[in-house]
Amino acid sequence: MLPLHTRARVKGVRDTAIVKVLTVDEAVQAEIDPERCLIWLDRRDGNDLEKTGRPWAGIVFAGDLESKVADGIAVDRIETPGVVAPGDVIRLTELSSRVSVLYRRGSNSNTMLATERCNSFCIMCSQPPREVDDGWLVDEMLETISLVDRDEAQLGISGGEPTLLGDDLLVVLDRARRLLPNTELHILSNGRRFADEAFARTVCAVRHPKLTWGIPVYSDCPEIHDYVVQARSAWDETLVGLHNLAKFKANIEIRVVVQRPNVERLGELAYFIFRNLTFAGHVAFMGLEPIGFARANYEKIWIDPADCMDALSDAVFFLANRGMSVSLYNYPLCTVPVELRPFSRQSISDWKNTFLPDCVGCTLRDECCGFFRSMDGKWKSRAIKPVTGES
Amino acid sequence: MTWRGRVWRLLGWPALAAGGMTTAALGATVAAATGDGLEAPGSPDSGSVLLPNTLNATAEDQYAAHRSHSSHRSHRSHRSSSGGVRQAPSTPAPQPQYQSPPSNQAPSVIPRTTPRIERTIPKPTPQDVSRMVIRVQAALMRRGFYNGDIDGLLGPKTRAALRAFQQTEGIPQTGRMDIATLTRLGISIP
Numbered sequence: 001m002l003p004l005h006t007r008a009r010v011k012g013v014r015d016t017a018i019v020k021v022l023t024v025d026e027a028v029q030a031e032i033d034p035e036r037c038l039i040w041l042d043r044r045d046g047n048d049l050e051k052t053g054r055p056w057a058g059i060v061f062a063g064d065l066e067s068k069v070a071d072g073i074a075v076d077r078i079e080t081p082g083v084v085a086p087g088d089v090i091r092l093t094e095l096s097s098r099v100s101v102l103y104r105r106g107s108n109s110n111t112m113l114a115t116e117r118c119n120s121f122c123i124m125c126s127q128p129p130r131e132v133d134d135g136w137l138v139d140e141m142l143e144t145i146s147l148v149d150r151d152e153a154q155l156g157i158s159g160g161e162p163t164l165l166g167d168d169l170l171v172v173l174d175r176a177r178r179l180l181p182n183t184e185l186h187i188l189s190n191g192r193r194f195a196d197e198a199f200a201r202t203v204c205a206v207r208h209p210k211l212t213w214g215i216p217v218y219s220d221c222p223e224i225h226d227y228v229v230q231a232r233s234a235w236d237e238t239l240v241g242l243h244n245l246a247k248f249k250a251n252i253e254i255r256v257v258v259q260r261p262n263v264e265r266l267g268e269l270a271y272f273i274f275r276n277l278t279f280a281g282h283v284a285f286m287g288l289e290p291i292g293f294a295r296a297n298y299e300k301i302w303i304d305p306a307d308c309m310d311a312l313s314d315a316v317f318f319l320a321n322r323g324m325s326v327s328l329y330n331y332p333l334c335t336v337p338v339e340l341r342p343f344s345r346q347s348i349s350d351w352k353n354t355f356l357p358d359c360v361g362c363t364l365r366d367e368c369c370g371f372f373r374s375m376d377g378k379w380k381s382r383a384i385k386p387v388t389g390e391s
Numbered sequence: 392m393t394w395r396g397r398v399w400r401l402l403g404w405p406a407l408a409a410g411g412m413t414t415a416a417l418g419a420t421v422a423a424a425t426g427d428g429l430e431a432p433g434s435p436d437s438g439s440v441l442l443p444n445t446l447n448a449t450a451e452d453q454y455a456a457h458r459s460h461s462s463h464r465s466h467r468s469h470r471s472s473s474g475g476v477r478q479a480p481s482t483p484a485p486q487p488q489y490q491s492p493p494s495n496q497a498p499s500v501i502p503r504t505t506p507r508i509e510r511t512i513p514k515p516t517p518q519d520v521s522r523m524v525i526r527v528q529a530a531l532m533r534r535g536f537y538n539g540d541i542d543g544l545l546g547p548k549t550r551a552a553l554r555a556f557q558q559t560e561g562i563p564q565t566g567r568m569d570i571a572t573l574t575r576l577g578i579s580i581p
Contacts (some may be wrong), residue, residue: 171543201532206542
């Protein structure tokens with residue numbers, strides 16, 4: 001669990017700088033504009049950068065550069081060790097000590113924020129939308145894509161609702177296709193805008209070779225789905241959207257956040273998915289993330305995972321027995337019955353993942369997704385206990 | 392004043408061109424302007440800079456002549472983000488060790504980029520052009536003129552689609568992203 005932001009002493013930045021941190025050895029070989037490379041120093045007087053003869057953007061040093069004169073950007077006295085490391089893409093802002101990591105080499109969960117705007121208002125939203133003019137995020141994504149390691153296995157795009165970018169989303173997808181053709185791109189969307197067939201057609205015409213859309217369907221029952229997402233007709237739009245995407249051969253993952261309003265009809269939802277969304281490449285049933293709107297709507301959404309397992313078991317096996325690929329996300333293994341555990345994934349992003357004192361002595365810890373850092377006593381399942389040999 | 396005159400005055404309202412209209416609204420404006428054969432009073436011929444429309448009315452025809460990337464100014468000089476320090480003017484500007492701004496004092500010691508007051512619009516970078524091509528391809532696809540890949544490349548298929556669209560619109564079939572075409576596609580020039 002390493003945060004994505006830290007503070008440091010930052011000098012020499014004008015406006016905003018999105019740069020890649022690299023050791024000088026790697027930077028010399030990298031096919032990146034030197035002016036977008038920030039050289040990582042191991043020792044204060046470690047490297048003689050003049051010799052390389054390249055106009056590097058500047059230097060980073062975890063400790064104190066003291067009087068070392070920096071030509072260009074200088075970042076030192078990094079508050080949280082480890083937050084910034086070679087390979088990372090960071091954002092620096094003029095007159096700010098904040099260092100934000102936009103891409104972390106080796107992380108399992110690099111995600112780019114597309115926008116904070118959203119056309120839904122889900123009751124358990126972990127990242128509540130804001131109606132702000134954040135078009136600059138498109139440029140930030142484009143810059144980030146150009147600095148991500150070319151051999152990165154996966155990259156996510158989230159929001160807000162990424163499809164609200166309209167044609168700018170095509171530009172982002174095209175850039176990813178050109179620069180990161182081997183990187184799996186996973187986009188979280190509510191799919192509603194794909195009800196516009198022409199929009200779905202344009203997005204799929206980018207032909208990104210490794211793109212998956214993660215789209216939620218919360219219930220087979222429109223009223224329940226619309227209640228969860230707090231938007232009338234959302235279910236209709238998402239369902240039409242899913243079929244439009246399927247028509248244009250998009251890869252689709254159905255995401256079901258399991259919560260009080262929909263747990264009762266989970267079996268019916270599985271049946272619905274099998275009958276009507278058979279084209280989905282993957283179905284994920286997900287535990288709640290206790291942050292954002294979820295905290296505010298605790299009473300409406302909370303149900304102990306231990307009380308969901310019968311319904312989950314029905315739904316998961318219904319789909320898996322019929323050849324669909326199914327996963328469980330965000331459920332610690334001690335809350336999951338033994339027969340369902342093969343479906344569990346280590347789904348919680350590394351930067352918000354943690355374990356509890358209860359986990360001491362658990363034999364499954366290495367395979368477990370653990371907990372969201374934002375979890376507190378209210379959100380703790382009664383089933384949590386260390387799993388030992390016999391359970 | 393006739394209703395056409397009134398509509399025309401509304402469309403020519405400079406605040407609309409300058410302000411932050413959404414693409415959809417702009418598209419609607421374009422549709423209104425072109426949909427029922429509304430002719431602009433004293434409309435200049437093609438190739439002119441000013442179009443009888445709020446959309447792109449002040450833009451230059453910078454995307455029309457696009458042929459290759461070679462003539463473009465490097466991306467670097469166009470970027471606002473990093474590396475500016477390295478390109479400081481040869482007369483060394485004072486580089487103070489800035490700590491924190493005094494609360495009620497103008498931060499005159501901070502070296503700022505000089506505000507760019509340019510009469511000419513900078514040439515688009517390859518990235519800008521590719522972005523514009525993507526918008527054009529998407530707009531042509533939505534209108535049923537294009538069914539190739541959306542790839543940001545102005546290839547034969549895209550040019551053919553542009554010509555087909557231009558023919559339908561009754562404007563010169565240049566196969567290029569000129570202002571008349573962009574405007575009719577509802578695309579504003581950044």
